[in-house]
Amino acid sequence: MRPISPSVLRPYVCPSCRTARFSKRRFGSKPAPVTDIYDVICVGGGPAGLALLAALRASPATSKLKVALVESQNLDKSRSWKLDPQHFSNRVSSLTPSSVSFLQKIGAWEHLDVARTQPYQAMEVWDGETGSKISFDWSMETSPFEDLRTVATMTENTNLVRALLSRIAASGDENLSIFSESTVSSIENGGSGEADGPDLSAWPVLSVAPTGNSTSSPSRIAARLLVGADGINSPVRRYTDIATEGWDYQRHGVVATLSLADQVPTIFPVGSRTAYQRFLPSLGGPIAVLPLPNNHATLVWSTTVENAAYLKSLSPGAFVAMVNAAFRLGMPDLQYMMRMERPSTSITDLDEDPHESELTWRLQHTPSVPQLPPMVTGVQEGSVASFPLRFRHASTYISPRVALVGDAAHVIHPLAGQGLNLGLGDVASLSSTIEYAVNHGMDIGDILTLERYTADRWATNAKIGGTCDVLHKLYNVPGQGPVAWGRSLGFEIIDRLPFVKGFLMRNANS
Missing domain, CATH: 3.30.9.10 (D-Amino Acid Oxidase, subunit A, domain 2)
Structure with missing residues (x-):
């Protein structure tokens, strides 16, 4: 687990006192870069990451949360993706009825090209x-x-991604930021924040840099809850120092x-x-x-x-x-x-x-x-x-103010076609955990809040991944x-x- 700043352990000091206490040290020093603060930042714009945003935007309890998505690929290409009826993408997934029900619940299925x-x-x-x-x-x-x-139900991944993007767009752009063609150049614990702002010393702060032909300027954003949906080599998981076990087949x-x-x-x-x-x-x-x-x-x-x-x-x-x-x-x-x-x-x-x-x-x-x-x-x-083909499983899915979903948390053998379904199951559980926290006035990034999510998903995913691994070896x-x-x-x-x-x-x- 990542180290937490010692400031978290110090007694609470109100913002006004903190201003007076440190005013001499701040005077004449280089001003800290402006940091935009979000409730939820999701790194990774694949099906799992997009499904999480769509789920949060679909729930009345979480629809007003300030959320952001960071994705290295050009999402405009996914939005405009189209093939004729006689041609299909070779990246296809098998959706179980429970996954289909979840997509229907968050309003994404109606945007799918059925x-x-x-x-x-x-x-x-x-x-x-x-x-x-x-x-x-x-x-x-x-x-x-x-x-x-x-x-x-078989569906192309690109068809699902386009549907999720369409569902997110239909929810409006209030409290929503999408950093397309952008990479996370660094993730670090924040500082003590502005004099009249929150103490970010235990918050993940991301430096987001545009890639390709983007004209956007680099951004610095902080997350009350950072979600890693960024694949098997997850930078978010590396930031948390969460260990993984597994092997290549x-x-x-x-x-x-x-x-x-x-x-x-x-x-x-x-x-x-x-x-x-x-x-x-x-x-x-x-x-x-x-x-x-x-x-x-x-x-x-x-x-x-x-x-x-x-x-x-x-x-x-x-x-x-x-x-x-x-x-x-x-x-x-x-x-x-x-x-x-x-x-x-x-x-x-x-x-x-x-x-x-x-x-x-x-x-x-x-x-x-x-x-x-x-x-x-x-x-x-x-x-x-x-x-x-690989097998990977994280030792835990959570760290203070961080949660992992999809391939960032687990990668299994495809013989049972459960990879994407496990990721959507993670998203359904995590979005439900966030909704519960909002309804009960809890901090959505607190480790005790996130325990509900890892307790719900870790053993289930380990059981399915282990079963696929045994079947692969047996056969x-x-x-x-x-x-x-x-x-x-x-x-x-x-x-x-x-x-x-x-x-x-x-x-x-x-």
């Missing part, structure tokens, strides 16, 4: 080594007299936007969609295809760094063949195709890529399984990318040994016990 979102009602998961599987299907848990419940997540063939036969109920995930221990992790509108899907393939580099180097046809193979072929076949030599870039008149030919031949000798996704027919140009043991037998048995037991599956689905959606 035509670009895709709910899905079922999920097929199976082990590529043993063939054991588990199906999650809300149609089995839904009454004929109610709407079909969803497992989750030595894996990359390969993402892409895919085009799918029509589903045959048509899934019932009509309009329902299914997500698919297959664990591939011999290749370093699971592959998942999650539905998007207009017969598109987003790919998340967790694999080794070498395999990720290989996949990104393939031609579109070869990449599509590898994705189809990853859901259909056995481990030895996949390992062989992952080592195939890439055709020379000078060859332009091939009727079929070698990877496509290899897949076609091997499928003739591979038994089919019922839970297969539709065939991938294409990959959106420029959408193939990768990112490193990275290749072969047919005891570990493979044990996880296969677990899948089969859960799949045959509807009440257990129902329990897991309800908890995954909460």
